[in-house]
Amino acid sequence: MVNPDVHVLESRTRDRVLRVVSQEGPVSIPALVERLGLTETALRRHVDGLHADGLVEPREASGPRRRGRPAKAWVVSEQGHRALASDYDHLAGDALRFVRDTLGEDAVQQFAARRVAALEARYADRLAAVGDAPAARTDALVDALTADGYAASARPVGTPGNSAPGIGVQLCQGHCPVQHVAAEFPELCEAETEAFSRLLGVHVQRLATLAHGDHVCTTFVPTPTAVPPTPTTERASS
Structure with a gap:
């Protein structure tokens, strides 16, 4: 049986990730890792989940390109801003x-x-x-x-x-x-x-x-x- 405290912690971390993207976006995964002190694996899991839920969206990162896939920077989507909006x-x-x-x-x-x-x-x-x-x-x-x-x-x-x-x-x-x-x-x-x-x-x-x-x-x-x-x-x- 999964400890319910784990779900609470995961939810709070996800909220932190969303708010930091809101504050600093467009922001890259490495920058989020440094800012939040999470492992890259954990950070990518949260960002992927937020993206799947339509709360964040990728932008092509600025700066010199490296080989392979284009680097992504993340911003809060319109749906994400609605999620952050207050009830009033x-x-x-x-x-x-x-x-x-x-x-x-x-x-x-x-x-x-x-x-x-x-x-x-x-x-x-x-x-x-x-x-x-x-x-x-x-x-x-x-x-x-x-x-x-x-x-x-x-x-x-x-x-x-x-x-x-x-x-x-x-x-x-x-x-x-x-x-x-x-x-x-x-x-x-x-x-x-x-x-x-x-x-x-x-x-x-x-x-x-x-x-x-x-x-x-x-x-x-x-x-x-x-x-x-x-x-x-x-x-x-x-």
């Missing part, structure tokens, strides 16, 4: 449709603004504690968002001298509890982006969203550095 997703959509139909579009914008105002109030002290540097504030925002279930992460992007997209940090959210509602009400994404700008102290740019069908919400946060003054040549006294 449909209720929130119905409520916002009621607000729009009875009070108008402005009321939806006011609701979105009030919603992110509460988020800003919760996060403000945490970000203020790390100082004014946008990169440090982004790291603090990642921690706060992850604690709220957004599966957030950040990584530096850009190289000196390259103006597109510039030097900065790419803030990613692998999960959004109102993803499907935001697909119908983009005001929620717009208000959140504006809140990020205020919290981070710089103008941020939203590059991709789960609501628009991307596998992750991506926000570019510029991290300006001080530009040294141009040296001047003193004139010789005549």
Whole structure:
């Protein structure tokens, strides 16, 4: 007889794998092994099971190709995001449709603004504690968002001298509890982006969203550095 505790442990591990794919995808099997501390065999078993259930899907991995089968990177599928979604997703959509139909579009914008105002109030002290540097504030925002279930992460992007997209940090959210509602009400994404700008102290740019069908919400946060003054040549006294 199989110990029921084994099934519980397997289920919890499977959930961890799904959430890490949500947070870091596209992500390869070796990266998942390193991140989760599982054996490659165990990890592949969980990923194969998630794939069979339609919760994750493969993408061709970027980077140099090796001989043999193309390397795969994994992302959460649309069905996987629905599995991660909270139970109030449909209720929130119905409520916002009621607000729009009875009070108008402005009321939806006011609701979105009030919603992110509460988020800003919760996060403000945490970000203020790390100082004014946008990169440090982004790291603090990642921690706060992850604690709220957004599966957030950040990584530096850009190289000196390259103006597109510039030097900065790419803030990613692998999960959004109102993803499907935001697909119908983009005001929620717009208000959140504006809140990020205020919290981070710089103008941020939203590059991709789960609501628009991307596998992750991506926000570019510029991290300006001080530009040294141009040296001047003193004139010789005549």
